Amino acid sequence: MLSKKKALLIAACFLAPHFIGFLIFLLLPVLETFAISLLDWNMITQPKFVGFKNYVYMLTNDIFFRKAMINTVYYTAGSVIIITVTSLVIALMLNHVKKYSTFFRTMYFVPNVSSLVAVALIWGWMYNSDFGLINNILRVIGISDPPGWLTDIRWSMPAVILMSSWTQIGFFTVIFLAGLQNIPRHVYEAAEIDGGRKFRIFFNITLPLLRPTTFFVLIMVVINSFQVFEQSYVLTKGGPAFSTTTAVMYIYYKAFRDQEMGYASALSWGLFLCIFIVTLAQITVQKRWFYYEGRD
Amino acid sequence: MKSQKKSKMIVDGTIYTFLTIGLVFVLLPFIWMLSTSLKQLNETFTTRIKFIPDKIMWSNYLEVWRLLPFGRFFLNSSIVSVTVTVLQLFLCSMAAFAFSRLKWPGRDSVFLLYLAAMMIPGQVILIPNFLMIKLLGGIDTYWGVIVPQLFSVFGTFLLRQFFLTIPAELEEAAIIDGCGYFKIYRSIILPLSKPGLAALGVFAFMFSWNNFLWPLVVLNKEFMFTLPIGILSFQGQFSTNWPLMMAGACQAMLPILIIYAVGQRYFMEGISLTGFANA
Numbered sequence: 001m002l003s004k005k006k007a008l009l010i011a012a013c014f015l016a017p018h019f020i021g022f023l024i025f026l027l028l029p030v031l032e033t034f035a036i037s038l039l040d041w042n043m044i045t046q047p048k049f050v051g052f053k054n055y056v057y058m059l060t061n062d063i064f065f066r067k068a069m070i071n072t073v074y075y076t077a078g079s080v081i082i083i084t085v086t087s088l089v090i091a092l093m094l095n096h097v098k099k100y101s102t103f104f105r106t107m108y109f110v111p112n113v114s115s116l117v118a119v120a121l122i123w124g125w126m127y128n129s130d131f132g133l134i135n136n137i138l139r140v141i142g143i144s145d146p147p148g149w150l151t152d153i154r155w156s157m158p159a160v161i162l163m164s165s166w167t168q169i170g171f172f173t174v175i176f177l178a179g180l181q182n183i184p185r186h187v188y189e190a191a192e193i194d195g196g197r198k199f200r201i202f203f204n205i206t207l208p209l210l211r212p213t214t215f216f217v218l219i220m221v222v223i224n225s226f227q228v229f230e231q232s233y234v235l236t237k238g239g240p241a242f243s244t245t246t247a248v249m250y251i252y253y254k255a256f257r258d259q260e261m262g263y264a265s266a267l268s269w270g271l272f273l274c275i276f277i278v279t280l281a282q283i284t285v286q287k288r289w290f291y292y293e294g295r296d
Numbered sequence: 297m298k299s300q301k302k303s304k305m306i307v308d309g310t311i312y313t314f315l316t317i318g319l320v321f322v323l324l325p326f327i328w329m330l331s332t333s334l335k336q337l338n339e340t341f342t343t344r345i346k347f348i349p350d351k352i353m354w355s356n357y358l359e360v361w362r363l364l365p366f367g368r369f370f371l372n373s374s375i376v377s378v379t380v381t382v383l384q385l386f387l388c389s390m391a392a393f394a395f396s397r398l399k400w401p402g403r404d405s406v407f408l409l410y411l412a413a414m415m416i417p418g419q420v421i422l423i424p425n426f427l428m429i430k431l432l433g434g435i436d437t438y439w440g441v442i443v444p445q446l447f448s449v450f451g452t453f454l455l456r457q458f459f460l461t462i463p464a465e466l467e468e469a470a471i472i473d474g475c476g477y478f479k480i481y482r483s484i485i486l487p488l489s490k491p492g493l494a495a496l497g498v499f500a501f502m503f504s505w506n507n508f509l510w511p512l513v514v515l516n517k518e519f520m521f522t523l524p525i526g527i528l529s530f531q532g533q534f535s536t537n538w539p540l541m542m543a544g545a546c547q548a549m550l551p552i553l554i555i556y557a558v559g560q561r562y563f564m565e566g567i568s569l570t571g572f573a574n575a
Contacts, residue, residue: 004401010477011400018391019406021447024428026413029421036423090318093311104315106560108322113556113563115506117524118545121531122329125538133328136345170322178568227417230508234528248419255423256513265423272420279415 030272037265047262054266065267067242068250069274071157075246076225078161079168083221084214087169091176092206105177109170116167120234123163124150127235150236153243160244164231168224172217179213180206215286219279226275247271333357333542340538356543364533366544368519369526373505375438376522380445380504381497388448388496389489392455393481397467407456414449418509426513436517445504451496457569458492459485495566498559505552523548 037054041047058065090108094101111119126133129148138146149159183206191201207214229248232238238245238253245253251271255264327347332340333356335349360366394400395407425444434440466488467480475483486493511522518529527548530541556563 007398007400008402011394011398011403014390014394014398014477014481015406018387018447018452021387021443022410022413022449025425025444025447026416026421026449027409029424030416032424033420036427090315093315097308097311097315100312104319107319109560109563110326110553110556111322113502113506113552114549115524115527115552117506117508117528118549119325121527121541121545122325124531125332125542126325126328128538131341131343133324133345136343139343140345166321166325174564174567223415223417227419229419234531251419251422252509255426261423261427268420268423272417275417276415 033265033268036262037269039262039265041260041262043259043261050262054263055270057263058266058270064242064245065247065250068245068247071243071245072226072228072247074157075161075164075228076222078158079165079225079228080218080221082161082165083168083172084217086165087172087217088176088214090169090173091180094173094177095180101177105170105174108173111167111169112171114167116230117234119167120163120231123159123166124235127159127163151240153241156236156240156243160228160232160235163235164228168221172221175217175220176210176213179210182213183209211286211289215282219282222278222282223275226271226278329542329546332538333546335539337537337539353539356539357547360540360544360547363540364526364529364544365519366526366547369521369523369548372438372520372526373523376441376511377501377504379438379442381500383442383446384448384451384500385493385497387446388451389455389486389493390481391452392459393485395452395456396459397462397480397485398477410449410452414453422509422513425510429514435514436520438520440514441511441522444510445507448500451500454496454499454566454569455489455492458489458495462488491562491565492569494559495562495569498555498563499566501555502552 038049038051039047040050040053094104127149129135129146129151132149134149135146147155149155187205187209188201191205227248228246229252232244232246233249233252236244238249247267248271251264251267254260254267331347331349334352334354335356336351336353339346339349395403395410429435429440429444432440434443462485466484467475470480470484506524507522508524511525515521515525518526521529527541527544530544534540
């Protein structure tokens with residue numbers, strides 16, 4: 001067998017190229033962002049150390065950040081509901097019919113692989129209030145005054161959520177479908193012998209056994225949603241009246257339009273912590289739920 | 297028995313109906329894109345719903361190439377995505393080999409660090425990476441777009457999962473024959489992992505082809521734009537010329553749709569391999 005030292009040397013040769021890049025471009029930047037967040041720096045004048053001033057400003061004075069966070073939470077809530085429910089329902093249907101289910105699964109996945117910018121351009125055209133497909137259809141079915149999807153502050157965020165969900169449902173359908181296929185057949189067979197009714201089998205067996213998958217989907221959708229950027233950047237540029245400006249978009253504007261690198265870094269870290277806490281909370285809830293389940 | 301069969305048919309029928317309606321929703325935007333891309337401009341200014349254009353305008357597709365350096369966008373995207381894919385396959389497979397086929401002290405803790413890093417949101421590392429690439433003179437260069445995309449943790453994880461499924465006997469025999477580890481990696485593990493490499497290849501190419509935020513940050517000059525950034529500039533240039541915009545979007549999407557059609561089996565395998573599917 002190899003000596004420890006030699007084994008380490010060989011492993012280092014294989015790992016080093018990737019690991020060095022991993023350190024420089026992924027791990028260290030997390031800390032660098034934090035370091036920059038303690039500076040007042042506009043890329044022109046000398047950076048000035050200001051301690052936690054950026055964070056204080058972010059939490060107490062920045063109404064734009066607050067609005068961007070509210071928008072992000074709105075977006076997240078909408079996406080979670082639409083994506084989870086729709087992809088679960090589709091997965092249940094696909095799991096039931098078997099025949100052609102691969103075909104449907106493959107087709108439903110297509111929006112997910114398409115370039116988000118191209119997709120947003122298409123939807124932008126469909127949302128057009130005068131000649132867009134959606135309003136044309138609405139007029140046909142008798143709604144004479146359909147909304148200006150991207151120009152009305154009440155409808156802009158729902159429009160972004162709808163488009164964005166459309167691109168993601170296929171992906172989460174695949175995940176739910178795999179979760180459903182992991183439930184052993186004999187569980188259902190036993191329930192059917194016991195004369196369980198279809199909808200009771202669903203609520204008492206399928207849903208509880210699917211819980212790990214559901215939690216995974218919830219966590220993924222929440223993490224993704226907190227980082228939403230392209231969807232509204234292409235569709236609405238954050239407007240009208242700031243109504244679809246999300247947290248990441250605000251960070252992007254602060255850093256690359258206003259050149260406020262220090263403040264943008266503080267925002268990044270704030271959002272990072274936010275995602276971290278929400279994810280942690282979800283995991284805690286999940287564990288507790290399982291714990292009570294186990295005690296019954 | 298008979299009535300049971302009948303009720304099953306009704307249930308199945310209902311489900312297929314809903315699935316088909318769903319399919320219409322999924323495909324409608326693509327069909328609308330295709331339809332619009334073949335229309336004349338004045339045909340789009342109507343409140344009537346019309347899918348088949350009066351006159352099929354194939355020329356829209358060429359017009360886009362004339363008005364914008366579309367060929368250049370294609371070239372840029374291809375250079376970036378192919379390089380990222382090839383180098384990711386190389387770097388990630390090496391790292392995955394160290395994490396799966398070699399035993400060394402500290403392996404599991406380093407791997408845990410990798411897994412934890414998968415949780416890092418992209419926006420939190422954006423600013424330092426931009427500053428570093430700017431400092432090194434990588435703004436508006438290919439390598440500036442490419443390098444930060446190379447060190448995929450997801451890719452390492454995916455290939456590690458695949459390498460773990462290869463039985464150990466093969467390499468034990470090779471070691472007894474006096475094979476070096478690089479030879480084992482190259483002549484045993486890689487050839488046996490073609491489906492895993494294909495899965496990562498498809499993923500890497502798609503991520504890179506569709507990547508938006510990073511190229512947006514490092515590319516300012518139009519002749520360096522990748523396709524997503526390039527077609528975004530349509531919005532400004534064509535404003536309400538929907539046929540041209542749709543013709544551009546359609547062409548930008550085409551390569552990835554072809555790759556998906558060909559490689560979708562590997563794609564689905566990759567999803568189940570990473571344990572996404574049985575979390």
